Amino acid sequence: MPLLPVLLPQSATRNPRALARRLLSGLIVAASMGAIEVSAQMRAEIVPSFVEAHCVRCHNATDLEGGLDLEAFRFQADDPDNFSRWVKMHDRVEAGEMPPASNSKRRHVAPEDRSAFVRSLADILTDAEKSRVAREGRAVQRRLNRYEYENALRDLLNLPWVRLKDRLPPDGEAHRFNKVGTALDVSHVQMARYLSSADYALRQALSQRFAGQSTTTQRYYARDEPSLVRNFWPRQGSTLTDRHAFPVLDGHAQPEVRAGRAPITESSTREREAVGKISSTFSDAGGYRWSKFRAPVGGHYTLRFKGYTLWASGGGVSRWFFNGVGDAKTPVYWLPLWHRPNLDEIWPGRRAEPIGVFGQSGGQGRFLGTFDFGPEPGVHEINVVLQPNEVIQTDGSRLFRTRVNGTNEQYINPLAQPDGMPGYAVQWMEVEGPFEDPASPESGYAVLFEDLPLREIAAGKSAVTLSVVATEAVENGDRPGWGTPAPVDVAVEVVSNDPTADARRLLRSFLDRAYRRPANPDHYEQFVGLFERQYGLGYGFAQSMISAYTAVLASPGFLFVEEAPGLLDDYAIATRLALFLWNSTPDAELRALAADGQLRDPEVLRTQTNRLIDxxxxxxxxxxxxxxxxxxxxxxxxxxxxxxxxDYELDDPLKQASIFETQLFVQELLRADLPARNVVDSEFTFLNERLAAHYDVPGIAGAKMRKVTLPAESVRGGLLTQASVLKVTANGTTTSPVIRGNWITERILGYQTPPPPPVPAVEPDIRGAVTIRQQLEKHRADASCASCHARMDPPGFALESFDVMGGWRDRYRAIDEQVEAIEGLGMNGQKFAYHFGLPVDSAGELPDGSPFADVTDFKALLLQHEETIARNLARQLTIYATGAPVLFSDRPSIESILQRAAAHDYGMRTLVHEIVQSDLFQSK
Structure with a gap:
């Protein structure tokens, strides 16, 4: 496939020889400044003569073909914009796009002349760029991005649960990533957030030590949860029984308990009691919120749940629902009440139900894991990392999300059948933990204060105030035992018999870890001085140390990646490797190898790369x-x-599975060193029951994501047809071949598209009168649009058979009431209807003339260019790994990486290894 069009300044000349002189003068000036070394033949003949013979005839002030005027266009090596335009000229001539053979005004270009021009210009550009890189390095100095900052503090202080990313301002992006220094500026807002985030994390390390929780196992019964039991009894006048929790014993209803005429729980039936639900979470009324448990400290826990699925009978007689109040009530909604449950008739379940587990600590729930309840009671276990004070919520995620529409409660359970509807019952939750992290046995407190004692003291200037979870429940009114643990403030101090000596020792150790290399003695003294000033003002030892530690974690030595131009030292390699594969700071093993100067050994580096990947x-x-x-x-x-x-509204299980599919897929490419061609097409993917149903892949049951071999006739496989990709390349209402096609050409094939010209964008017609293909055919009639659309549109058309959530379609959806509506029920219990528009046409033709009928044909055509796919993946990985774009002078290095990886079919793990072993990675 040819490369993208060149954009050059609007300058030309009516005198070809004048142009040659201007071009030549720019090259001679660059050479005289020491930027490049250019041979006499190159300066006098090849580049200027080629432009004179083949370019200026059309790109001059009179003709201005393509809006290009070359009169004042000199080579200026130190001007990035000028340099990039020469690179585009090189690329377009090399690809054969320029000079175009179809234009009679241009002379025929002999292959040897084209090759000589491309080689000569490439040498000039490479030498100029290498000269600059030798002075400045490939990458500018950069700070840690939000992801890296959060992970670095998690690992430094052994706080795997601490969440800091969202406390910091969004990162800038360059070359598609948040790793490039030119986009990672530092503002006063960021500095303030760094200080507050670091202070928060340091106090969490102290809170962890103060709570001092040993590993325990505690069982919490569903019948003890006030948030559940209070829903046994309907609110006065409410008919919204779908939202109610209800008592179940041995899989059957307990009408007397539900009516309040029998005790909620009895010791003789304790282990057999359960609480049932037939709806999913929409608000606080949904799901099971286990408020009797709040994580006493952050850390690793094991959660166990016992429960089963059930079937609730239907409600019986149909009825009208009314709108308004008093005499103004009017019937507006006829509802067959078999869609409503009869909670006094409960039977064993008919299938498994996925149960999602979430952590809640204010705001939206955080997904922790999933499992399936079956018709028979069973115990299910998941391992999680919890935040302090976090509450657990479980949720029947497949079930519908009930909500009140105004005051009318007009909704229908879409899973209901004439004889009833599915639900589930939970008996108890068991919590075991917290556990010591086997990968990081040293606590954050030990990193900060070693074995110095921590004591509770009276509140005051010398104390550090911590928020910890109370060990005793706070009682709830007249319901003894229904209270929940709650956060309380405590004042603490670290006991030091020699504050100055302890501060110096602790700061020295901490600074070397935080800086990822031995710290400059001057820096060390600055932080010691800060401690001494704070301590001298009457702040306690712990408070003064936290001030010093906070300053370290907001200092350039921690925030910025230290790399000098040229070959990196071992410490810089250790940091770059950890930031690449862990998005974090190097661990003790990497730092030790760096201190011994061993990371430059290729075998040691290969071993460490494998260790980090695994x-x-x-x-x-x-x-x-x-x-x-x-x-x-x-x-x-x-x-x-x-x-x-x-029909996609509120379908969080589908959205969640879509994201997991892509993440697990890429993880598998890396883990198993699978060929880069899997990016375009693969025989496998990762599915659970919900996503498999979306893809029409049979035989998949349960909520667990697992690797699945796709049916031979499936259109899925590879990234292009995954729901997550198809979702992010649509706007929720329509799909556009331009957007999806541009995404493929840039993200998968590595071709950059210039910004569009100032012409109106094409908006798909949701009325269904015309297709997007018909609209684009008219749009491409504009010459300024045609060349780019010829490249972008075909890949986009190949994906037109997929809707805004990646579901397969043969026809577009449209707002066209003249066509019979397709009716259904959403997860919110509301009716919906949509209309089918015109048929989808997914055929197309690549710029080289290769036709395809559908996405399967299109994938086959792309796989004929396997090296192109691998080259782009290598380039994306290189940008991410080095924090710098792939420069023109880096291209030979990328080709060398590809040559070495070819024997392994361009496996992703192999590409990572070859990048790490390359000069691109080991040099700034």
């Missing part, structure tokens, strides 16, 4: 890399249209 922390790389390379971070930027795609 560590669970490499999932941070996968998540962050896909967040930016594939735009997964933008998944929730749009929501499915309430008019056209109501």
């Amino acid at each position: 560590d669970p922390r490499s999932r941070r790389f996968v998540d962050a890399f896909t967040d930016y390379w594939l735009d997964l971070r933008k998944f929730d930027d749009t929501s499915p249209s309430a008019t056209l795609y109501n």
Whole structure:
């Protein structure tokens, strides 16, 4: 495939020889300044003569073809914009796009002349760029981004649960990633947030020590939860029985308990009692909120749940629902009440139900894991990392999300059948923990204060105030035992018999860890001086040390990645490797190898690269890399249209599984060193029951994501047809071949598209009168649009068979009431209807003339250019790993990486290894 069009300044000459002189003068000046070395033949003949013979005839002040005027266009090596335009000229001539053979005004270009020009210009550009890199380095100095800052503090202080990323301002982006120094500026707002975030994390380390929780196992019964039991009895006048929790014993209803005529719980039936639900979480009324438990400290826990699925009978007689009050009531909604449950008739379940587990600590729940309840009672276990004071919530995620529409309660359970509807019952939750982290046995407190004692003292200037979870429940009114633990403030101090000596020792150790290398003695003395000033003002030892530690964690030595131009030292390699594969700071093993000067040994570096990839922390790389390379971070930027795609509304299990599929897929490419061609097409993916149903893949049951071999006839496989990618390349209402096609050409093939010209954008017609293909055909008639659309549109058309959430479609959805509506019920219990518009046409033709009928054909065509796919993946990984764009002079290094990786089919793990072993990675 040819490269993208060149954009040059609007300057030309009517005198070709004048142009040659201007071009030549720019090259001679650059050479005289020491920027490049250019041979006499190159200066006098090849580059200027080629432009004179083949370019200026059309790109002059009179003709201005393509809006290009070359008269004043000199080579200026130190001007990035000028340099990039020469690179584009090189690329377009090399690709054969310029001079175009179809234009009679241009002479025929002999292959040897084209090759000579490309080689000569490449040498000039390479030498100029290498000269600059030798002075300045490939990358400018950069700070840690939000992801890295959070992970660095988590690992430094062994606080795997602490959440800091969202406390910091968003990072800038360059070359698609948040790793490039030119986009990572520092403002006073960021500095204030660094200080507050560091202070928060340091206090959490002290709180962890103060709470001093040993590992315990505690069982919490569903019948003890006030948030559940209070829903046994309907509110006065309410008919919204779908929202009610209800008592269950041995899988059957307890009408007397539900009516309040029998005790909620009895010792003789304690282990057999359960609380049932037939709806999912929409608000605080939904799900099971286990408020009797709040995590006493942050850390690793094991959660166990016992429960089963059930079936609730239907409600019986149909009735009208009314709008208004008093005499003004009018019937507006006829509801067959078999859609409503009869909570006094409960039977064993008919299938498994996925149960989501969430942590709640104010605001939206945080997903922790999932499992499936079956018709038979069973115990299910998940391992989680909890934040202090976090509450657990469980939720039947497949079930519908009830909500009140105004005051009328007009909704229908979409899973209901004439004889009833599914639900589930939970008996108890058991919590075991907190556990010591086996990967990081040293606590954050030990990193900060070693074994110095921590004592509770009276509040005052010399104390540090911590928020900890009370060990005793706070009673709730007249319901003894129904209270929940709650945060309380305590004042503490670290006991030191020799504050100055302890401060010096502790700061020295901490500074070397935080700086990722031995710290400058002057820096060390500055932080010691800060401690002494604070302590001299009457602040206590712990408070003064926290001030010094906070300053360290907001200082350039911690915030900025220290790299000098040229070959990196071992400490810089250790930091770059950890930031690449863990998105964090180097651990003790990497720092020790750096101190011994061993990381430059290729075998040692290879071993460490494998160790980091095989560590669970490499999932941070996968998540962050896909967040930016594939735009997964933008998944929730749009929501499915309430008019056209109501069936996707509130379908969080589908959204969640879509993101997990892509993350697990890329993780598998890395883990198993799978060939880069899997990016375009693969025989496998990762699915659970909900996503498999979305993809029409049979035989998948349960909420657990697992690796699945796709049916031979499936259109899925690879990234292009994954729901997450198809979601982020749509706007929730419509799809555009331009947007999706541009995404493929840039993210998968590595071709950059110039900004569009100032012409009106094409908006798909949701009325269904014309297709987007018909609109684009008219749009491409504009010459300024045609060349780019010829490249972008075909890949986009190949994906037109997928809707805004990645579901397969044969026809567009449209607002066209002349067509019979397709009716259904959403997860919110509301009716919806949409209309089918015109048929989808997913055929197209690549710029080289290769036709395709659908996405399967299109994938096959892309796989004929396997090296192009691998080259782009290598470039994306290089930008992410080095924090710098792939420069023109880096291209030979990328080709060398590809040559070495070819024997392993361009496996992703192999590409990572080859990048780490390259000069690109080991030099600034």
